[in-house]
Amino acid sequence: MTQPKKFTPVGKLTYTQAVEELESILRMMQGDGCDVDQLVAYTRRASELLRECRARLTATDEELRTIMADLNNAK
Amino acid sequence: MDNAITLVELNRLIGRLVVVPDTQNVWVTAELSDVSSRGGHCYMELLQKDPDNGTILAKARAVIWANVYARIAFRFREVTGQQFETGIKVMLRVSASFHPVFGFSLVVSDVNPEFTMGDLLRRRQEILRRLQQEGVLEMNRSLQWPCVVQRIAVISAAGAAGYGDFINQLYGNHAQLKFKVKLFQAVVQGERAVPTILDALQQIAADEDNWDCVVIIRGGGATSDLAAFENYDLAANIAQFPLPVVIGIGHERDVTVLDYVANKRVKTPTAAAEWIISKGVEALEKLRNIGAEILQSVTDRLAGSKEQLSYIEALLPTIPHSLCEKALLRLQNNVTILAQVGARSISSQQVKLEHVAQLISTTNNVTLRQQRDRLDAMERMLDALSPEATLRRGYSITRVNGKVVTSVEEIKPGMTIETTLSDGVITSKHD
Numbered sequence: 001m002t003q004p005k006k007f008t009p010v011g012k013l014t015y016t017q018a019v020e021e022l023e024s025i026l027r028m029m030q031g032d033g034c035d036v037d038q039l040v041a042y043t044r045r046a047s048e049l050l051r052e053c054r055a056r057l058t059a060t061d062e063e064l065r066t067i068m069a070d071l072n073n074a075k
Numbered sequence: 076m077d078n079a080i081t082l083v084e085l086n087r088l089i090g091r092l093v094v095v096p097d098t099q100n101v102w103v104t105a106e107l108s109d110v111s112s113r114g115g116h117c118y119m120e121l122l123q124k125d126p127d128n129g130t131i132l133a134k135a136r137a138v139i140w141a142n143v144y145a146r147i148a149f150r151f152r153e154v155t156g157q158q159f160e161t162g163i164k165v166m167l168r169v170s171a172s173f174h175p176v177f178g179f180s181l182v183v184s185d186v187n188p189e190f191t192m193g194d195l196l197r198r199r200q201e202i203l204r205r206l207q208q209e210g211v212l213e214m215n216r217s218l219q220w221p222c223v224v225q226r227i228a229v230i231s232a233a234g235a236a237g238y239g240d241f242i243n244q245l246y247g248n249h250a251q252l253k254f255k256v257k258l259f260q261a262v263v264q265g266e267r268a269v270p271t272i273l274d275a276l277q278q279i280a281a282d283e284d285n286w287d288c289v290v291i292i293r294g295g296g297a298t299s300d301l302a303a304f305e306n307y308d309l310a311a312n313i314a315q316f317p318l319p320v321v322i323g324i325g326h327e328r329d330v331t332v333l334d335y336v337a338n339k340r341v342k343t344p345t346a347a348a349e350w351i352i353s354k355g356v357e358a359l360e361k362l363r364n365i366g367a368e369i370l371q372s373v374t375d376r377l378a379g380s381k382e383q384l385s386y387i388e389a390l391l392p393t394i395p396h397s398l399c400e401k402a403l404l405r406l407q408n409n410v411t412i413l414a415q416v417g418a419r420s421i422s423s424q425q426v427k428l429e430h431v432a433q434l435i436s437t438t439n440n441v442t443l444r445q446q447r448d449r450l451d452a453m454e455r456m457l458d459a460l461s462p463e464a465t466l467r468r469g470y471s472i473t474r475v476n477g478k479v480v481t482s483v484e485e486i487k488p489g490m491t492i493e494t495t496l497s498d499g500v501i502t503s504k505h506d
Binding site: 015016019022023025026029030034036039043046047050053054056057058059060061063064067068 | 221246251253358365366368372376
């Protein structure tokens with residue numbers, strides 16, 4: 001049984017690298033490259049990557065309010 | 076000196092010489108310069124430059140009176156998409172005039188906007204041809220966009236309506252996409268457009284790692300003034316710019332050479348923002364799909380593993396029994412095979428043995444018969460030679476005291492003589 005590799009902290013990945021890793025995890029899960037022992041580790045990793053990617057793309061409500069306030073002040 | 080005339084008289088004289096049928100309603104081609112508008116009238120200088128070095132070969136003042144200008148300007152804009160502006164080439168119908176105070180000028184009565192359009196197209200084609208020859212025409216257009224476009228360098232005029240539209244659209248996106256925008260100020264119309272835009276591009280290029288793309292948008296407004304954008308230096312710079320460039324400086328009709336070299340052309344600043352938002356929405360959509368697929372894969376795998384387990388579980392109790400059955404069957408098979416093999420082997424040995432036995436018996440019979448015959452012959456011979464046979468033929472054996480007597484001499488009177496005949500013994504006394 002192969003041990004899951006050590007994952008790079010998501011914060012150190014570029015968005016592109018994160019998406020590539022997500023896609024490779026997906027490919028592995030759809031193929032037969034991942035046994036049940038690793039499933040949990042890879043699923044956790046995938047959700048971590050997804051959360052990070054979403055966080056980078058979208059702003060929280062609070063951030064949005066700040067931005068809108070800045071824009072209004074600039075007018 | 077008494078025949079001196081007044082200046083007014085001289086100017087009138089010049090006027091009469093200048094204003095002749097040949098100088099009236101003449102179509103003339105020229106380049107516009109120092110265009111200005113006062114009280115609805117339009118004043119300008121008409122120039123003819125040396126195409127090789129740009130030196131001015133001819134120059135004349137011209138005016139379009141307000142009543143004519145409104146009509147001309149409208150039609151000109153309709154056809155060419157631009158205003159009467161310094162730098163463009165025009166074909167005008169003019170009449171020479173000479174005013175005693177203001178001197179010589181040409182009064183414009185009509186314009187041929189198709190000429191300007193043709194000239195613009197010619198210039199644009201020239202620029203495109205040159206960029207093509209230099210192998211840079213497609214460079215910006217073939218740049219790959221990053222996965223996400225979030226860091227946007229905007230070139231526009233500060234406080235312009237177009238920039239405001241862009242920002243509002245971008246930050247008001249429903250997907251709550253995050254963006255980082257910085258304005259690099261430039262003049263986006265008229266003569267100063269090219270140098271200020273080039274300057275902004277240079278600033279962005281110096282910091283290119285921090286930006287995903289460049290968006291060049293105009294200040295907005297209905298009127299177009301795009302002649303300045305038909306510029307080789309600007310087009311060449313954008314064509315070779317290391318980041319994808321989005322151009323949103325004109326409306327549908329107002330194509331400039333920049334639209335041919337930039338990576339993406341949009342009609343309005345709002346459309347530029349929408350396009351960038353759509354890239355982000357695409358990225359979010361992709362994440363959603365990956366997430367859903369991973370979830371599905373995990374569910375499938377777990378379900379598959381569970382199914383496998385229950386299959387094995389169900390199989391487990393029957394396995395020893397079936398293993399025993401299998402072993403028994405194998406054993407029985409072996410027994411049968413062994414018996415068959417043994418039988419086959421024994422029967423062949425038996426045949427061999429029988430053969431040997433037969434051989435032996437045949438040989439024995441022959442030998443025995445031969446022996447018997449020999450014995451019979453010997454017996455017959457022996458018989459013929461035996462004393463009994465001799466006796467039967469009439470001979471007898473005489474014995475005295477058990478000793479065979481062969482001579483009469485040996486017998487003395489009174490001796491008991493034994494005579495053996497074929498069928499018995501006679502005892503007698505010699506006299």
